[in-house]
Structure formats: C-alpha cells, structure tokens
Amino acid sequence: MARVEPGSVDRVACIGAGVIGSGWVAHFLARGYRVTAWDPAPDGEARMNRLVEAAWPALEALGLAPGASRANLSFEPTLAGAVAGAAFVQESAPDRLALKVDLLAEIDAAAAPEAVIASSTSGFGMTEMQVKAARPERLVVGHPFNPPYLVPLVEVVGGEKTAQDAVDWATAFYEAAGKTAVKMSREVPGFIANRLQEALWYEALHMVAAGEATVEEIDLALTAGPGLRWAFMGPFLTFHLAGGEGGMGHMLDHWPPGSMDPAWTRLVPPKVEGALRDTIVEGCEEEAGGRSAADLIRERDRKLIAVLRALREA
C-alpha cells in the first residue's frame, strides 16, 4: 500500500505519556490531528491528560489549527490499538536502549506496513535501535526539543537500514505539522542542537570551576547578549553579517578562529582554510540568499526589537 502524502495525514499515534510524549500529543492536537496514544503505566492516561491540559493555554495563545480539539485524543488500552491504521507513529519512551529496541520492534510489527515510525530519542542512533525491527527501513529519529509543543525544532535522521524515502517523508510530514525539521545526512551523537548546547554548557561549567564567573553572571551574560540574537540568527549568519560587505570570507581571513591570544575558550577550533573555508563561505552565501550586509542588519535590528519588546511585555 502506498504511503499517504505527508500533508494529508489525519491521525498520528503517540507512544509514551511522559513530558516529551505528552508534549508531542499536545502539539499534534493543536495542529488539528486526531491522536491515538498509549503508555503502559497505570496512570499513563491521567498523566497525559494533565500534561496536555497544562500545555493547552499556550497552544491557544499561539493559535490552534481549524478543527483542533483536545477531544481528538483517544488513549488506547493497547499499543497495537494505538498504532493500528496510523500513517505516522511518534515513540517517546524512556531513553534506555534495550527498551527502545524492543518497543520499536513491537511498534513496527503492529503498525501498518507503510507507516513511518519516529523515535524521540536524544541519546541513541537509529542504527542501534532498529536491530530487531522487521521493517527497519521505515524507522527514523525525530528528535524534538523540550517542550515539543512550543519549540519548533525536530532533528530527523535515519539509521544504516533506514530508507531515504522514510527520512524525506518524515521531514515533509513534520513541516506539514508545523515543526521546523532539520534533516541530517548522517548519524551524529547528540544530533546538532544538543551538541551546540553542550559545548556552551561545558565552557560555562569550566568558567564556574575556575572561578571566572558565577552561575548568575553566566546566565545573565547569555540572555542579555548573544542569546537574544540566537533566537533568530545562528552563529554562521551572525559572523557573516559581522564581516560586513566581505561577509564570512572577510571574517575568516581577518579573524581566523582561534587567533585570540590568550585563548577565549578551552575548545581548540579546527584550522579553517582551503576547502573548509570555501564550504563555510559558500554555505553562508547560500543561507543569506542574496541579502546584503545592510539587508541583514535591518533584519537583525527588526527582529531584535521584536524580541526585546515581546520579552518586556511578557
């Protein structure tokens, strides 16, 4: 049977009633999907209802899709009942490898053969999780950021036995469901966002350990400084803009990463030259998409003002 179009899915199955699983349920309900859910815990249904109820006012404030309703959630007595006939399954069980391996095999056995099955795991690659599944080719990682009903990011990546069309379908489905999907071309421990977060987190821990700054100073310096820009402009475009009309090429040639003396951080950067330099410059130009330095500055200022005003009012 052919897979339904990613934009035509009307029901999704969500496995797991924890903070992440219930957060997914809240998101899908708010985007107008019917959701069938399951969790093995005796209080799973009550917990999911409580978490969805807590998330709902935020989702109403952001705007519900036509037809969105908490009544579209059906908590099923069995896993098989929850996934039966669903075009898409989001698994959000606790992050233990043996549990994930068995659970994904069980979901795979119960789901319609053409369904795509995604795991919320933050700790494992799909290659190590798909080993017991009969149809590993339709298993992908769909890693959300907490809370999944508010933070748009979902990182999508397959394992060695995953078919590219499942990764592509999941990415298109998440986008249709209102998420911002980053489709990765290979498995990387921690995916992307957690790696960036950990690098900053470890430097922060080192600073406290060395008596260079306090917990509160670090949090304040981030939120009053670079954190405000990172809400809408990543590190590459930020430095591309900082390079003026010369863009990232000018930045890399005039202030090569790691040229500060003494060093500003404990992580030594790679040597950015030759092909790596060109890849980065080209990536920035592609991302800028024809926007000049002046365009980017206007956009940065407009968004900074919007964020500052919004936070002042909140």
Added chain:
Amino acid sequence: MARVEPGSVDRVACIGAGVIGSGWVAHFLARGYRVTAWDPAPDGEARMNRLVEAAWPALEALGLAPGASRANLSFEPTLAGAVAGAAFVQESAPDRLALKVDLLAEIDAAAAPEAVIASSTSGFGMTEMQVKAARPERLVVGHPFNPPYLVPLVEVVGGEKTAQDAVDWATAFYEAAGKTAVKMSREVPGFIANRLQEALWYEALHMVAAGEATVEEIDLALTAGPGLRWAFMGPFLTFHLAGGEGGMGHMLDHWPPGSMDPAWTRLVPPKVEGALRDTIVEGCEEEAGGRSAADLIRERDRKLIAVLRALREA
C-alpha cells in the same frame, strides 16, 4: 571633587566613530543624555551621524527617554574638548593594544579627575591597557555587544590598578542608562559572553569540518531550538528547570556532565562534584529566587510564546 551619582549623569563623552562607538552614542542619545564625541578621522563626524541616523528608527520603535534627541550630540574638534567636564567617558577605538594604552592615558589626562572612563575593548584586559594612565584607578572595561543600542549586555571589569568603587560606579551608571550590566570580579580573556559564543562557534566549525552538519543545518537547529530559550533563560536555569522539583542538584547527580557515551561534544567538561556541585546548585537556587519548577515552566512557556509570536510578526 566627589563623583556625581550614577543616576544623575547628564552628559557622557564617546571617543571613536566606528560601529561600536557610534552605537554607544545612539544608545546614550536615546536614553536622554547629552553626548560629546570625538574621532580623529576626517570623516568621523559624518560617519557617526550616518550610523546614529541609521539606528534611530529602531530606538524610536523601542521608545525614547523623555527629552531624547539627536540634537543632543555635539561632535567636538578635539579629544580634550569632548571629554572636558563629562562624568563618564566611553572609549571605542580600534582594538589595538598600543593605541588603547596611549589613548586611555590621553583621555585620563584630559578628563575631570572624578570621571569614570570605560573601554569597549573586546580583546584586552584593563591591566594591560591602564599602564600609562596617571589615574588608572578610574579605568574600567565596559564591553558591549553589537549593536550596543539594542543588545542590553555590557560586561564591566577593572584591571589590577582599578579601584572597586570605579567598577561599582560604572555598573550602576550603565544600569541607570538602560543597559544590563554584568559586573565581573576578575579579568578573563573574552569576558563571559564571547567565551560562551566561541565555545559554541568552535563546536559548529568542527561539525562542518567533520561533515556532521552543514552551515545552514547548524544555524537552523540553533534558531529553531535552544536559541529561542537562550533569549530569556541561560544554561544554568534551563537545566535547573529540566531537573524538575529536584532542580540542578537532581540534574547533576543523575546526568553528570560528560556522561554521554559516545561524547556529544569535543570539549571535555570539568568533574562536577563536591564544592563545585554545591556552588552550582546554590547559584541556581539563588537565581531561581524561590520560583518552583512549575513557576519556571510557566514563565518559560509565557516567554517562548511571546518570542515566537514576535518573530512570526517581524
């Protein structure tokens, strides 16, 4: 002569008509100060006027202080004329050490003896910059983030010969002038925010170098993910919240930094145990200031919604 109260300053002197210097001028004008400025370049005045003009619509959108006007800027023909009688001087010359050393000595010689003099340097410590000044005790670093008229952060720190009262006064003055001042207790290369930024930036460069992610994937993963939270919640409070009712103590004891296998980042974290653990837990509790996990979650959601809506509209 006694120093004027930090909240009673009515005129500041700004030295340097580059992006940062002119950004400071725009900020101080918007907050209702009179500004006297100087730059040695023949086109310094024209450049400053152009940059202030470009910044002004953003400042109007954020709301001007009573009496704020671009007419309160006076570009002076000499450095001495610009700093004469000003209670506060912000130096924003190019970041070259020899230039900063001489310029700060010159400002120090020309300024009123009780004035506080701050350098915008991002590259040097005040200890190495204050060596030729006759009154080094009133020289501080006041490191802004670009653009200084929109990003609130200013990092304040003295050198070995700086008096604590000058650091305290500068901090209070910046706060009165509408900035968010982080007063550091010791000199650290890169201060705080740039260190955090560099740690993330170097991990991002490594990811591109290793073929783990592209420029655009990294920027998108940050802005659709952790960047949205970092606009209002730093890494410590974020993980304190993630620890639920057990807070940061629960986080550190159950998911010790660096426990991921394989490692999520190239920077090895410090061992977080004993006194360091307690310092971090206490810092988080102090920062939380009695807010429970539920309070913090509500606050996070409220601010996330505000930021998401603001960016959607911008």
